Amino acid sequence: MPDRSSEALTIAQLIEKARDLRLDVLEMTTRARSGHPSSCFSAVEIVTTLFWGGFIRYRNNEPHWSARDRFIMSKGHAAPLLYAALAHAGYFDREELWRLRQIDSPVQGHPIQNMMPGVEATTGSLGQGLSIGLGHVLGGRLNELDYQVFVLLGDGECEAGQIWEAAMAAAHFNAENLIAIVDYNKYQETGPISREMALEPFARKWRAFGWHVDEVDGHDIQDIIEKLNAALQIKGKPSLIIAHTVKGKGVSILEADYTYHGRALTPEQAVKAREEILCS
Template sequence: MTMVEADVRLIAEKAKEMRRQIIRMIGAAQSGHPGGSLSAADIVATLYFHEMRVDPAQPHWPERDRFVLCKGHAAPVLYAALAEKGFFPKEELLTLRRINSRLQGHPDMKKLPGVEMSTGSLGQGLSVSVGMALAARLDQVAWRVYALLGDGEIQEGQVWEAAMAAAHYKLDNLCAILDYNGLQIDGPCCEVMNSEPVAEKWRAFGWHVLEIDGHDITAIIGALAQARQTKGQPTIIIARTIKGKGVSFMEKQVGWHGTAPKPEQVEAALAELA
């Protein structure tokens, strides 16, 4: 087995464990957003277990890379990754959305180590990411910024203002990733507010655009490497994904955007993810 094959296998195992934890914590809370958390698991696992420089023992390490979960309602995928990485005990995952828990429905940077930005109001995360990347440029430091956007989220005008700014300042230390699963809370994105042609729009805004299968870990690794090598412009990786990925009865079903599984559904989902 080559080093790359070993890395891919490790990431795949981490992504599966993160999916199990997503189901467990949302099931325990009886509240949350499984669909978009599951669709992003392979992307987030690759970032935390291959790409980003982070240190759980030093959450505020100045040289760390930054990750912004722009679609804050997908907090379970971030919590699962942070717990798996060792930022806090896995047992705490089952406190999701409870009163006084550090794991609320949207991430809180003031309470949970490893969370770089409190997000939830869609459209704001990329603007913050631009600010972080610009700060790194001004301070002449080498850390990078990764921002995960939702496809429903890019219907927000602020996203495109941020996109213009990132290109204007040639922020090649910024990599956005679009979790393009095609569904939002009210239905198919193309019916609610069609954003196509997505790739052409980002190119027109001055971004380096890559399009991949968002569940192909080798492709994710390759795209992130290409983003690192791209100079003079920010990169967006348009990752085609499946909402509810990994749980057959959730896949491609808009009803699972923000619906918690019942105990018997938790059991069935975990059996599929065994």
């Protein structure tokens, strides 16, 4: 199996890739006139680093390669970001992205397992992805495969009870091949996390559940690389990385107003957003 770091892009290339993914998500959701661009933008650097920082080992021509690392987009409403990453990773033609949310399109508004190559899990009903990830870890153990499982969670998603059931189980099973990353953008659908249902003291809760916990600036690719490398070294317990992010990162209109959750930009707004992304 290839060494993770051997396939990594440079930091400058990763920043460029992140910009390309943001632009594609913007284009997809603007054309579809729906979707969750702000939920994608907070996670762009995390997903970019996982795919091209040398962390996820995959074969785009063999999506079911048994030893592949698994990436579960548990916050399934960020599907456009997942599809953009998979297209850039060569799983399918980038033209497919423009079919987002069309009737009978396989590029559905939320990911459906195997409907597009590389989509590992059906998600969108929040709270399930960590359990799915743990299932993959336990399956790998049974099959004597040492792959890594990465799960991307939303912070609002962590208000769901099943997350904590999975957290407890993962620690019980010493799931050291499980790394969960929380996109801690401080907002869920209807408002600030602190108002709707506070998570703090968040890190302490996960530690109390038996996890290794680290925190990261979720838009600083170098920092993400370091924290992922540290998590890969942890033995005997699962790892959680709390990524502090900005919802809508890179587009001022989205950063400024959480009510844009689940709303695409108009074509006119998108022109300005594109300029902002290109200038960032």
